[in-house]
Amino acid sequence: MRSGRYESSEGSNLGTAITFLLIGLGAGALTGLLLAPKTGKQLRRDLKRGYEDARETLDDWTEEAKDRVRDAKERVRDVADRGAEIAEGLRDKVEPLRRVINRS
DSSP, X not given: OXXXXXXXXXXXXXXXXXXXXXXXXXXXXXXXXXXXXXXXXXXXXXXXXHHHHXXXXXXHHHXXXXXXXXHHHHHHHHHHHHHHHHHHHHHHHHHHXXXXXXXX
């Protein structure tokens, strides 16, 4: 059972950012309604702009996350390929020794 501690990790940064974005949007909308009353038409226009800005930001973050996942996938593939090459090279070097041991 967790004791309520916040544990940050690289993968949770995007989720945290989205959460704070939504909280900020809500607080901003509420503050705007309370402090600067506008006509319904003006308010709808402002809300639409805020929504569009938030959506663009979210789309940008989504693209950045996809790019990071692709980069990580390529790095993992490269490391796996290098590991396979190293293992094959070691196998070639150890094979003569194995043959000598088996003969004795």
